[in-house]
Amino acid sequence: MDQLYSLLTNMFEQGFLFGFLALGVLITFRFFRFPDLTAEGSYTLGASVAAALLVGGFNPFGATFAAMLAGAAAGAVTALIHTKLRINNIIAGIIVMTALYTVNLRVMGRANVPLLSTPTVFGDVIAAVNAFGLTLRENALTTIPIAFVLLLIGAAILVWFFATDMGLAIRATGQNEPMILSLGVDTDRTKMYGLALSNAFVALSGALVAQNHGFADIGMGVGILVTGAAAVLIGEAIFGDRGVLWWVVAAIVGAMIYRFLVALALRVGLDPVDLRLVTAALLLLALAVPRWRLRLIR
């Protein structure tokens, strides 16, 4: 029972924090139809920028917002390399990801920055609530509603944005670029906006995870794109393809299920060393299941 309880709280807490990552990856992976490897760097960039600012005595909300802006800038650079220099989008992502490794080390000053003694977004919100006479402490149960509200705001912004004129143009850029070009849209710009938005969400995820886990680490972004893609694909395997609102819901639920399965795998005695194998298997399953389901329907 205790086991299940901690598995479930972990699923909500980590699932919500990784939900931002899944939303970011959704934009590039689903809308633009390419795996944007910038995420591997911008996730850590978000954590690094937030960590450096927090250690420097910055307000946690300001630090987290700065992390988002840094992520957006990283995405914009990838888009510029792709559109202005006509370099393949995956390669452009790899170039920026590689450059960000050094940037992240420079921002943090070292490979690992502990955040246990600095204020965090979660600690600040709990302190604000406690001002009304409560005595809450920062743990999974208090983190879950805070992360949930933040994620709800982020998801609502995405759903709203992708129904605006600019949002439609960005979606069409990924689906049928010649068509949206012939309607007068400069796709170099829509690509930049899309990638900036995507990486802002990825960096936000990194900043929140760092504050939740109590440290920022140079290696925390390794393999993060696959994590995000797994969340998107698991969600899609469950919800199918039903438009923007459901894609967003699916990505978040996918992130929760992914975290749950990873935690479960560790709980049943799997060595952390084998975790990547589990991720790969999950990814494969998420891709294969919709095909099986199609065959069953026929």
Next chain:
Amino acid sequence: MLEFRAVTKYFMRGTANQVLALDAIDLDIAEGDFVTVIGSNGAGKSTLIKAISGIAMPDSGTITFEHRDITHEPVYARAASIGRIAQDPNDSTCAGMTIEENIAMAERRGQSRGLRRAVNKAARERFAAALAPVGLGLETRMGVRVGTLSGGQRQALALLMATISGSRLLLLDEHLAALDPKTAESVMRLTARLIAERRLTALMITHKMQDAIQWGNRLLMMDSGRIIFEARDAEKAALTVNALIDKFHQIRHTQLTSDRVLLTP
């Protein structure tokens, strides 16, 4: 309205497979002209349209549209007043988005796109009113994805999208070629009606000589990147398919013989 001056375009220039797609084309299209273009495969018809829309940039020469040199303008910059429909219904609409989303994108042709909600109640009513005369019942299915429509429905939607906002020149690149004969006929009638109603200037490539004769006020025949024959108004109205075929072979033959004269000592 549209002027070509010595427009030349090569594909794969400098290689063994070099193709001369447009050979010093001079062409004047006046406002209100409806020009049909015929010619064999590789005659340069498509390249002509692609040069106007900016998809294929000419190697030399100038293209002027409404007194503005557009020769090297990017596609999106000239799209405000030029609508284009390609042969494949997948090209001119966005399959993964709904009918209303597609029309909303087309309605903003050439305008800035901001954070305004793209499809609201007023827009839906506007789109339904625009779709109803098309006569396919699409106005009751505006929330469905375009990918679920038939080829004819998608081309009809593409026509509406190309003409709904401010375009003054309509480019049709064999837009009926992928449709069955009956659908092609009704989409052609819709095309002619939209061109007349919105007083558009139009350039239509077709592989059906009958369509080329029946519609429009001017007819161009292209071969090897050149315009080899043109008929307009009364002369065009008097054309028949057989006369056109004869004309084509006659012109081709004289060219071949003159080439032979040049080549033999």
